[in-house]
Amino acid sequence: MGKKLFFILPFLTTIYFLLTTSSSAQAVxxxxxxxxxxxxxxxxxxxxxxYKIENRGDPAIVNIQILPFDTNQKSPVSFSLDxxxxxxAEPFFLKNSDSLEVIVNLQVPQESAQRDYYYNFIIESQPPPSQEGTANLRAKISxxxxxxxxxxxxxxxxxxxKISLFEITPKNKINLLGFKINLFNSFERVPVVLVVDNKGKNLIKPRGQINVRGxxxxxxxxxIKSENVLSESQKKISLNLxxxxxxYYKISANLSFGEGTPSIFASTSFIVLPIRITVFASAVFILLIFLIYKFKKS
Structure with missing residues (x-):
C-alpha cells in the first residue's frame, strides 16, 4: 500500500498543476x-x-470616446484631440498613479442649426489581455x-x-361634490411632485420656491435648487414636507429662469386632520357610553 501511494501522489500532483490555472485580479x-x-x-x-484623467489603480488600457446623447442623431459638431x-476611439496605456490632460478641439460648422447639442465625454478601461494559463478577473469601468x-x-x-404637473399624492383622496380633497393625518409626510417641461431648443435652469400657507x-x-432641464425634455422634482x-393648507410653486425671463406658477391644497387621535377618542367615547349604560342597567 505504501509503495502504491508513493507512485500515485506525484502523479496526482503533476495532473493538478497541468490542469489548473492561476488567477489574478486587476484593481481599476x-x-x-x-x-x-x-x-x-x-x-x-x-x-x-x-479634461483630466487620473489612474489611481493598477496600470490600465483606456479608450476615449465622444458620443451624442442620442446615438441615432447625426452630429454636426466635429471633435478631435490635441x-x-x-x-x-484608440486604446492607450495609462500607468498607475499617472494622469493625463486631454485637450478636446471642437468645431461647429457655419450652417449648424442654432439649438443645443448634447454629448458625453467617455473614458472606458479595457481588460488587459490574459496570459496563457492565467485567468484574469477583468475589471472594466466607464x-x-x-x-x-x-x-x-x-x-x-x-x-x-411649463409646469405640466404639480400635485400631492396622499394616501387618502376624497371626491366630494366634484372636488378632490387631499387628506393627511397630523404629522404625516406630505409628498409633493413637480414636473417642469422644457418646450424650447435650449436648456433651462429653473429655480424658485414652494410656499405653504396654513x-x-x-x-x-x-x-428649489437650480437643475438643468435639457431641451425638449422634462425634469421631475420630488419633495417630502x-x-x-x-x-387647510395651500401650496404653490413659483419658478423663474434668470433675469428678464418669465416666471411660471402652479398651486394646489391639502387638509390635515388628527385622524388617528379622532378615531381613538371616538372608540374610547363609545366604550365609555357602553360601560355607563351597562352600569346603569345593572
Whole structure:
C-alpha cells in the first residue's frame, strides 16, 4: 500500500498543476474631471476644452470616446484631440498613479442649426489581455462627463418652460361634490411632485420656491435648487414636507429662469386632520357610553 501511494501522489500532483490555472485580479480606479461642461458657441467657431484623467489603480488600457446623447442623431459638431500620443476611439496605456490632460478641439460648422447639442465625454478601461494559463478577473469601468453645447449666433436662447404637473399624492383622496380633497393625518409626510417641461431648443435652469400657507398665518418656504432641464425634455422634482398638525393648507410653486425671463406658477391644497387621535377618542367615547349604560342597567 505504501509503495502504491508513493507512485500515485506525484502523479496526482503533476495532473493538478497541468490542469489548473492561476488567477489574478486587476484593481481599476479612474477619475475624470470636470464632471460637467456647458459652453455657448457661435456657428463657424472652434474652441477647446480640457479634461483630466487620473489612474489611481493598477496600470490600465483606456479608450476615449465622444458620443451624442442620442446615438441615432447625426452630429454636426466635429471633435478631435490635441494630444500627440492619444486619439479618439484608440486604446492607450495609462500607468498607475499617472494622469493625463486631454485637450478636446471642437468645431461647429457655419450652417449648424442654432439649438443645443448634447454629448458625453467617455473614458472606458479595457481588460488587459490574459496570459496563457492565467485567468484574469477583468475589471472594466466607464466614466461619463456630459458636454452641453448651445449654438447661438447672437447669444439669445429660447426659454419655453411649463409646469405640466404639480400635485400631492396622499394616501387618502376624497371626491366630494366634484372636488378632490387631499387628506393627511397630523404629522404625516406630505409628498409633493413637480414636473417642469422644457418646450424650447435650449436648456433651462429653473429655480424658485414652494410656499405653504396654513391657518393662523402659518407660512413655510422650501427652496428649489437650480437643475438643468435639457431641451425638449422634462425634469421631475420630488419633495417630502412634514410637521403639519391641523387645518387647510395651500401650496404653490413659483419658478423663474434668470433675469428678464418669465416666471411660471402652479398651486394646489391639502387638509390635515388628527385622524388617528379622532378615531381613538371616538372608540374610547363609545366604550365609555357602553360601560355607563351597562352600569346603569345593572
Amino acid at each position: 480606479s479612474l477619475s475624470l474631471s470636470p464632471t460637467l461642461t456647458e459652453i455657448a458657441i457661435k456657428p463657424g467657431i472652434s474652441t477647446s476644452i480640457k 494630444n500627440s500620443n492619444v486619439k479618439l 466614466l461619463k462627463s456630459p458636454l452641453l453645447i448651445t449654438v447661438t449666433g447672437d447669444g439669445e436662447v429660447e426659454i419655453k418652460p 391657518p393662523f398665518w402659518q407660512s413655510r418656504r422650501y427652496e 412634514s410637521g403639519f398638525i391641523f387645518g
